[in-house]
Each structure stands twice: as structure tokens, then as C-alpha cells.
Amino acid sequence: MPSPVKYSASNLKSIHLLRALLREASYLPDAGACQYFRRYIISRFKAYQPAKNAATTGGFERYRHKGFKRRHISIIEERTSENQKKARKALNYLRRANNGHLPCLEKIMLLTYGRMGERRYALLNDLFKPEPPANEELVETQEEPAPLQRLYYSNKHFLAFFGTPRKVSDNEIKIDISDQYPRLRAVLTSQTARHIALHRDISSSTVVAPTKNVWERTMPIKRARNIVRRWYKLVMGKLLPPLPDEEWDRLRGLSTGDIRWEGVVQGRTPATVPYFRPESTNDSQENTLRKGLIPVTPSYGDKPRGKKRPHVITPRLMKRLYAKLLALSCKVEWNSERNKWTVQWGPQHEMNPRIYFAPVDESLFEGVDDRGRLVRPAKTKSQAYVPRWPYYNPNFKAIYGEEIPA
Secondary structure, eight states, X not given: OOOOOOOOHHHHHHHHHHHHHHHHHTTOXXXXXXXXXXXXXXXXXXXXXXXXXXXXXXXXXXXXXXXXXXXXXXXXXXXXXXXXXXXXXXHHHHHHHHTTOHHHHHHHHHHHTTSSSHHHHHHHHHHTSOOOOSSHHHHHHHHSOOXXXXXXXXXXXXXXXXXXXXXXXXXXXXXXXXXXXXXXXXXXXXXXXXXXXXXXXXXXXXXXXXXXXXXSOBOOHHHHHHHHHHHHHHHHTXXXXXXOHHHHHHHHHHHHTSSOOOOOOOOOOOOOOSOOOOOOHHHHHHHHHHHHHSOSSOOGGGSOSSTTSSOOOOHHHHXXXXXXXXXXXXXXXXXXXXXXEEEEEOOSTXXXXXXXXXXXXXXXXXXXXXXSOBOOOOOOOOTTOOOOGGGGOTTHHHHHSSOOOO
């Protein structure tokens, strides 16, 4: 019979953090966010679990992701303190999101639906898969190096996504996405045309590169390759990959109200101590001193749920949040009539709602300018005003040929 595992204080601290993170993740106001963060939390803790404490069953396999790798015991011991600090920050972040702090809640929803973070890269990997060829001749062509790989004498992976350069002018060429990646080209072109981005827009869906340098010589191959690499890194960092059709339709239903929101999950009742011993005079003085040292304004994570939290999570709030996510999400469908991939984005007017002005009686704002200040009449010069400064000159008659007026 194996001896029971002995937990140290550090191990118990990690276990308590894991339970607290899983409990707080179950309170998130979105079912997809609950599942995503539960899977993510367990996979990260499994990666830093010693092999001797690992479960013998394969039940945890469903929580493994592509980057899962169990760390060595020396690495685990070295990074334990740092990872526990990160876990405490993540726990506080989840609490702030559940308390209604909108920036935290929005970021959690963006991570869940692949607009940023690890899931975005997973969706991009599906988008980067080439289209299967229609016949055997195209199979042989697809196995050959890409045009830019042959032109730049390089086997870099990012060069495989581009087609043959085409000449625009004597000093410029344009490089489009290859025909082997029609879904990637459709999403990139659509996002660029609609000016949709999480931060800054994508300037162009094609690479525009000069053919000559400042000395009017042919562009060196290494510099031409670096121009394509910089464009690829910049654009792919802003590209918003499409969601699966079922997930996009569900997100649209939640934003329009066709699908009912699940509601806020009620928190667990905190544990209470059944027995209270009478406090002595020293204990009461110590408790009074401790209360005086506690800051008056607690952090967002420590604020209880109620009216004093930043926002009350209501169906209306979640509906607007789903509409904002839908405006940043798309799905790709095959159009048999046009024989090409079409990209469908969420409505953009939800992100910038128009301001409607109610009719107001104009008499309320009479005599007030656009800044709300009183309009004063302009001052006019009196007709009897006569400037006096030249009359003080003793040579007035010699200069002006007139007598000084009375």
C-alpha cells in the first residue's frame, strides 16, 4: 500500500489557490467563459504538478492543450513562489470581473471568444491550413516550395503564405496572399475593408514593397525578405480569426436577445465558525487595533456583491457586452453561387450607438451661445466722441492747419 502523500505548507497553499480559482471561475456570468477558464486553470496547474503526485488515471487528458508539458521537479521548486504570486493576481482579477468591474469582465470575454490570448492562436492555426487541392496535379504543385521561398532562397514558414509578386510600377511590387489560403485572404481583405480591429486598423491587405533602394539599385534579397516578415508580424498580430459557426450563432442570439442569458451564478455561502469563545479584554483591544490598521477602501476583489460594486451584472449589461464581442467576431461560409468564401461580421452600429436628441423648446436657450454663455450686445462708439490726443500738441495749428476745437 503506498504511503499517503505528505503536503508541505507551500503545496497546501497551491491547492487552496487552485480551489479558489476554480470556485471563482464557476461564478463567471458566461457559460463559455466558465468552461474555458476551468480548462485553462487545470492545465496550468497540471503542468507544474510533480510526476509522483500525478493521477494514475487518464481523466485529466481532456484538460491538456497543445503546449502542455510537465515541468521537471527542479523547475517546479524554482518557480513555485512566482507562480503562486501569479495565481493570486489571477484570483483577484476573476473576483473583480465577477464584482462587475467592466475592464476585467471585457478582457475575460475577449480571451474566451478568441479575440486575444491563447485561443486566438488556436483559431489562427485553423485559418492557416491550406485549402485541399481539387486534383492530383495541384497536389504536386502544392508540395513544391512557395514562390517567395524560391525567389528569396529561404525556407522560412511565413513566406509560404504569399503568392507571386506582381509589378505595380517601376519602383514598387505588390504581394498578395497565396491562392492556397483563400479563407485567410477572405478574412484579411474583409477586416481591412471594414476597418475592424481591437486596437489599430490594418493598413493594407497586401504587401507593398519597393524594388530599389535609396541608391537606385536592386533591393537586396535579405532586406526584401525582412520587409515581408515585418508586414506578416504586424498584420497577423491584428488579425481577428473567425469563430466556429455554432459559437458565432450563439453569440449573435445572446446579443439580440433570441437566446436567453443564463444569469449570474449565486456564490457559495461562506463557511462560519459554529462556536465563538468569549473574548478577553486583551483580545478585544487587539481586534480594535487590527481593524484600525485595515485600509478603509478595500480593493475591487474584496468588495462584496451588491449595490456598491462598480456595475451590477444585469441582462442588459451582458447583452451590450455580447454585441460588442459580436462586432469583433466573424464566421466564414462557402458561397456556392459566387464560388468563393464569404465573411460575415457582426453589426458595427452597436459599437458606436447614435445619440438622439429629444425636441426642446428653443425659448429655454434664448440669449445663450453654443458654449452656454450669455450673448452680450456689441459696444458701439458714440458719435460725440472726439479723440483728444492730438490737441495736446502745441504745434497743432501748424501741423493740421486748424484751430483747437473748444
